[in-house]
Amino acid sequence: MLRFRHQMQPRKLKVTPGANPQARINKLREIVTGLIRYERVEPLWYFADEARQYAERLLYLAIKNGDKHKETMELADYWLEEKDLVHKLFKVLVPRYKNYKTCYTDLHKLAVEYPGSGIPMGVLELRGNPWPPIIARQRDTKFILSNMLLTAAKQDFYNTKQQLKSDAATKRQQLIEKSDDMHTIRRTDDSSSVDPPAKTENLMMDR
Amino acid sequence: MGFKGLFESGQGFTMTDVEGKLVPERGRMDVEGAFTHVSSSQVNVAYKSTHVINYKRTRAEIGQALRKKPNYLHYDLVDKHRSSPLQKGTDNITVETDVKAPRDYRFIMPEFMPRPHFEYRDRVLEKLERRDMLRRRTVINIPEFYVGSIMAVTVSDPFAPNKKNRFLGICIDRGGHGLKAYFVLRNVVDGLGVEIFYQMYSPTLHSIEVIRLEKRLDDRLYYLRNCPLEHSTFSFDMEPIALPRGAQVPVNTLKLKLNPKPWDERWERQDLKGIEPIELTPKMIKGIQKVHNASATPWKKHDLMLHYRSKVNEEEEETIMAEVYKENQLLESMRKTSKATLKKKK
Numbered sequence: 001m002l003r004f005r006h007q008m009q010p011r012k013l014k015v016t017p018g019a020n021p022q023a024r025i026n027k028l029r030e031i032v033t034g035l036i037r038y039e040r041v042e043p044l045w046y047f048a049d050e051a052r053q054y055a056e057r058l059l060y061l062a063i064k065n066g067d068k069h070k071e072t073m074e075l076a077d078y079w080l081e082e083k084d085l086v087h088k089l090f091k092v093l094v095p096r097y098k099n100y101k102t103c104y105t106d107l108h109k110l111a112v113e114y115p116g117s118g119i120p121m122g123v124l125e126l127r128g129n130p131w132p133p134i135i136a137r138q139r140d141t142k143f144i145l146s147n148m149l150l151t152a153a154k155q156d157f158y159n160t161k162q163q164l165k166s167d168a169a170t171k172r173q174q175l176i177e178k179s180d181d182m183h184t185i186r187r188t189d190d191s192s193s194v195d196p197p198a199k200t201e202n203l204m205m206d207r
Numbered sequence: 208m209g210f211k212g213l214f215e216s217g218q219g220f221t222m223t224d225v226e227g228k229l230v231p232e233r234g235r236m237d238v239e240g241a242f243t244h245v246s247s248s249q250v251n252v253a254y255k256s257t258h259v260i261n262y263k264r265t266r267a268e269i270g271q272a273l274r275k276k277p278n279y280l281h282y283d284l285v286d287k288h289r290s291s292p293l294q295k296g297t298d299n300i301t302v303e304t305d306v307k308a309p310r311d312y313r314f315i316m317p318e319f320m321p322r323p324h325f326e327y328r329d330r331v332l333e334k335l336e337r338r339d340m341l342r343r344r345t346v347i348n349i350p351e352f353y354v355g356s357i358m359a360v361t362v363s364d365p366f367a368p369n370k371k372n373r374f375l376g377i378c379i380d381r382g383g384h385g386l387k388a389y390f391v392l393r394n395v396v397d398g399l400g401v402e403i404f405y406q407m408y409s410p411t412l413h414s415i416e417v418i419r420l421e422k423r424l425d426d427r428l429y430y431l432r433n434c435p436l437e438h439s440t441f442s443f444d445m446e447p448i449a450l451p452r453g454a455q456v457p458v459n460t461l462k463l464k465l466n467p468k469p470w471d472e473r474w475e476r477q478d479l480k481g482i483e484p485i486e487l488t489p490k491m492i493k494g495i496q497k498v499h500n501a502s503a504t505p506w507k508k509h510d511l512m513l514h515y516r517s518k519v520n521e522e523e524e525e526t527i528m529a530e531v532y533k534e535n536q537l538l539e540s541m542r543k544t545s546k547a548t549l550k551k552k553k
Binding site: 001010022054057 | 506
């Protein structure tokens with residue numbers, strides 16, 4: 001089972017010369033061989049995405065069936081054009097990816113160059129390769145002095161705001177209590193008088 | 208108009224202190240006075256909508272309001288409900304995935320595998336179908352059989368005197384996925400070849416018996432139509448022959464001779480192993496070459512993704528077959544216990 005997002009249908013790749021399924025497979029075979037050899041290749045993105053599926057599948061079958069399975073050996077022989085890579089596949093890569101629960105390759109899309117063909121290039125690489133990483137590891141800037149000062153200032157600003165809010169709330173509470181007292185006093189004074197009529201809106205809602 | 212607004216307007220409302228909390232209380236009204244109010248002046252106020260339309264909405268806000276909503280719940284929300292106290296006692300029993308079906312299990316019950324074409328996959332439907340199939344299997348015993356086995360099927364038939372119809376014949380085809388699984392039986396009745404298409408999970412089936420369990424060299428035996436009738440004639444009184452336990456299913460390596468032309472299909476163009484070699488005419492050879500040139504696709508043998516897409520992948524297959532295997536083990540144990548209790552009662 002492929003462990004990454006991929007197209008459900010195969011792509012028609014524009015391969016020259018030939019433009020037939022055999023030419024397509026040959027091109028993909030080239031990329032897969034390069035990937036196993038150099039662990040990082042830079043073809044067109046569409047080609048890389050297509051070749052990735054084949055490379056992953058080959059690695060999966062190699063891990064699953066081992067080097068004593070005749071059909072898998074035939075596949076490895078077909079897909080790896082340089083025959084020393086068959087040894088690399090079973091002796092280096094299979095032990096490396098034995099316990100992986102993710103996919104074995106990474107694919108990155110490169111920026112489109114201008115002026116140029118406008119076709120995006122991709123970087124296809126095996127995981128756990130010896131090259132420097134493509135995506136730089138993010139530095140943890142949380143404990144840099146300037147950032148720490150900024151966070152402290154932020155916290156301070158927030159605290160003062162909360163203080164102001166609570167002060168306003170207490171003031172309002174006092175006002176409410178005062179007005180309530182006024183109402184009760186008035187009621188005790190003239191209890192016979194009729195209350196003012198309610199708003200029509202509220203009345204309609206009652207009905 | 209919220210609580211605050213009511214308080215600020217202060218008309219027709221008073222605030223009373225109930226247990227230290229401020230609660231709005233509607234003032235007493237004069238009923239007659241109220242009616243006069245409605246009829247006299249502010250009728251239109253009654254139709255005033257409480258919904259406030261914000262005419263100053265930005266384009267982004269409108270877009271946000273009209274955005275396409277997903278048809279699924281976010282995991283956090285689902286998890287919140289799952290962990291709520293109302294869910295007590297509704298926990299699912301944890302599924303043990305350690306059980307593994309034997310490797311040949313998918314050949315015994317191939318109909319449990321879904322259709323591999325990705326456009327027609329529906330995991331929920333497949334699961335429901337599988338459940339229905341297993342439930343049907345509790346009622347009727349569907350034995351192991353292959354193309355080439357001799358089988359007998361009884362079906363309910365409202366027009367038969369016994370309201371049942373029994374047919375015996377050789378299985379010439381088997382296929383279908385899920386509840387639509389089928390098989391075809393062939394026999395000769397009164398000198399005429401008869402083929403019946405049975406839906407394996409049809410509720411009209413009473414029983415399926417396997418008379419002789421064996422395989423043939425081909426997956427489809429439709430060429431029996433163009434063979435002498437003696438090869439597809441089987442007595443309806445045949446008695447079942449049981450294989451010894453643990454024995455492999457025998458393969459019948461019988462090679463049949465086709466009748467002279469005309470045929471139903473161009474048998475010479477199909478790679479059939481169960482027929483004797485045909486005397487080829489030049490026209491036939493031309494046809495074979497035509498077919499083989501069209502399908503001369505040497506890269507197909509090594510196209511990894513083509514193989515991958517044409518089958519349900521291994522991991523999924525294993526989980527499905529393990530599930531089916533486990534259910535079937537349960538079923539068998541239930542059957543055994545019921546048989547034992549029946550014996551005791553006798």
